[in-house]
Amino acid sequence: MATALQTINVSKTFAKYKALDNVSISVGEQNIFGLLGPNGAGKTTLIRIINMITAMDNGQVLLNGHPVKPEDIRHIGYLPEERGLYKKMKVGEQAIYLARLKGLSKQEAVKQLKVWFEKFEITAWWNKKVEELSKGMQQKVQFIVTILHRPKLLIFDEPFSGFDPININLLKEEILKLRDEGATIIFSTHNMASVEELCDHIALINNSKMILTGEIHEIKQRFKSNIFEVVYHSPKELLLNTQQFEVIDNESKNDERLAKIRIDDSANANELLKNILPQAEVVSFREILPSVNEIFIQEVNKSS
Secondary structure, three states, rough: OOOOEEEEEEEEEOEEEEEEEEEEEEEEEEEEEEEEOOOOOHHHHHHHOOOOOOOOOOEEEOOOEOOOOOHHHHEEEOOOOOOOOOOOOOOHHHHHHHHHHHHOOHHHHHHHHHHHHOOOOOOOOOOOEHHOOOOOHHHHHHHHHHHOOOOEEEEOOOOOOOOOOHHHHHHHHHHHHHHHOOOEEEEEOOOOHHHHHOHHHHEEEEOOEEEEEEHHHHHHEEEEEEEEEEEEEEOOOOOOOOOOOEEEEEEEEEEEEEEEEEOOOOHHHHHHHHOOOOOOOOEEEEEEEOOHHHHHHHHHHHHO
């Protein structure tokens, strides 16, 4: 897979505060890349460096293999966490203005904006002032102007902040469509459920340093505890007469039983099933993998 964006040993200090310390990430083309970390970890500083808003002290930022240049910024769509619409301007007028800054003609901007405003159900607000819109409505407008010029690289910093579940789902669908249509997306959020749903790869920053990076499935495998969940029918609880298997939970659930079993490194799932099947009718069987949220908490606490 080709690499769309790389940061190599990027560092940044503000006065005596180290915001980034040799941070390197690699984002593949047409990937959704989750940039994670607690408040103050350095995520927004890294995003601002990629967008050439903030200058780095050391390191490199490569866009499609070349050092990022000011003229590359028109190929990036950036939705910052702090929203930036002009409150006194009319919504449509402002959207056209921002679209033209990204290189669209007025005619093309109006044409595309009308489509997006209808899709997001905000057409009735075209001639309203921004200050008359709710926070969620304003965020819809800012999302639209961020993606309108079809940039190859999109950077979303907390895009779901303030949205209700219906509009969060709407944005998720559009983000996935943008990825499928060729965009590479960097996605910074504290919403770990959204990370699980959307992201292909993640990077976790804490105290200015990169502490974890990789493909989500691979990371989950790395942090798994060899615990399996089995739902079964049996008049009795499971008896596993071997030191290879440890029943750590066993409870009744309506007419079924649910057990959680840890296996040691000398055994595998097939052997566990062989021990269970003579005793019970298995309804479901799965390995329990840690969530991104659990991994996040564990690794941040470890590195703090």
